[in-house]
Amino acid sequence: MRSIVLFAGLMLLSPCVCAEQGPLLVQKAKKEITLTGYTRSNTMLSVSSEVSGKVLRVNYDVGQIVGEAPFFEIDPTFIDFQIRSTRQSLKRVGVTQKKLESRVAYLNREFVRIDKLHKGDRATEVKRDAAEDEWKQAQFELDALALEQNILKTTLKELRERKHRHSIFAPKDWTVVAKNAEAGEVIGLNTRLARVADYRTLIVPLSVSGEELAAIQKLPRDFDVTLEGETIQASLNWVNPEFNEKTRKLSIELLLHHTGTARGGLRFSLPLETEAEGFLVPKAAVISRYDNPRVTIKSTGESVNVTVLGESGEYFAIAEDGQLRLRTELKPK
Known part of the structure; x- marks a missing residue:
């Protein structure tokens, strides 16, 4: 009688995999990566002179925001x-x-x-x-x-x-990033006088693989990214369809929805989950005896030997096998 009660207690403590878990399915292997990059301005352009003459006045310096006044004033x-x-x-x-x-x-x-x-x-x-x-x-x-x-x-x-055109203007609210002329200088026609950039909107250029691009495109229209340790929103701005045969990657640009510090060189990161080679199978379906791991296909009862490549949480990563297909349901061990 004592043995029967002890056996019943053990039965109650043992987890019932079938009742507590859903179907044990073969899934595509995935890996976690982090894309990193640095911010730059949305647009940059050169400020050039359409006339020649002596520079009378320069109203902005590097780092300043362009206002209503002209950037350069040429002697008229x-x-x-x-x-x-x-x-x-x-x-x-x-x-x-x-x-x-x-x-x-x-x-x-x-x-x-x-x-x-x-x-x-x-x-x-x-x-x-x-x-x-x-x-x-x-x-x-x-x-x-x-x-x-x-x-x-x-x-x-x-x-x-x-x-x-003797008053040379730059786009309002853009930032001066380079200045090549000073008051008193004589400039010629089409002389490049300065460069300005639009830092009101920040972008991050990236080179990604096809799998990484597919993972980004599966994200919501506006998704979370990290900028200098702060979580902000970003969106996919454009994808260049031209394939770089040397790097085997595509060029893309992310648009940041950011209202803080506006400058280039801010560190950006985006964690992604991408597909990898091989399959993921639940640990609850893997029988490992004598270093010979295998799984059993539930519908046929067939036992399939597997090669374990690694593990992730409640799953083993295994090499692809011709006897297993995605979404194949496995029998609990």
Whole structure:
């Protein structure tokens, strides 16, 4: 009787794998990795000069945020002279135009008067034709003057636009990362004067394998990453489809949703779980006797020898075997 009670107690303490666990399935082996990188600005561009001349003023230095004022101001003395000269020419043309309009009006009246006399046989046809020709020639001169006026107006617009380009602007709220000119220097056309970067948005460029990219694409649209020890949100910005045959990787860019320190070189990390070679089988299904591990397929009762490569939690990592398939249900040991 004592032996029967002890046996019953042992039965109650033993875990029932079938009742406490779900199906014991063969799964794809996985490995945990961490992608690391460093932040940089979302966009960077060069600030260049479209005109030549002497730099009068530089309003920003390296590390400063660009505001409303122009970055560089170029001496506009010579362009101002051209603008003033063109304006004077326009005034002169305007005065001449008024004189010609008055003359055309007079010659028109004169032609009308002589034409009436000619119709009454009191003026010769020669005199009438001369009056008409003089009136038409004056009208041609007026038309030519109007054309010259339009050309001068276009020239003035061009000069004003060129003067506007003597004030060289950079995008507002961007950060100056390099400056190549100082006040007093004489610069030439298309000279690269500075570089500015948009640190309002930080990105992280990475080179990843196909498996790593697939793992990232399985994440939510916005996923957690670590930036200098702080957990923030990030998203996949773009994937370059071109494959690098040397590194056997793809280039991608992650966009960080970050409101803290905005600069390059912040350390970034992203833990991922990617697929690996081999299978994972539950430890509860592996029978290991005499260093000969094996599993039993539940549906057929077939026993399959396995090669254990490692372990992870409640699973053994095994080499792939032709007798086992993904999602094969195994019998508890």
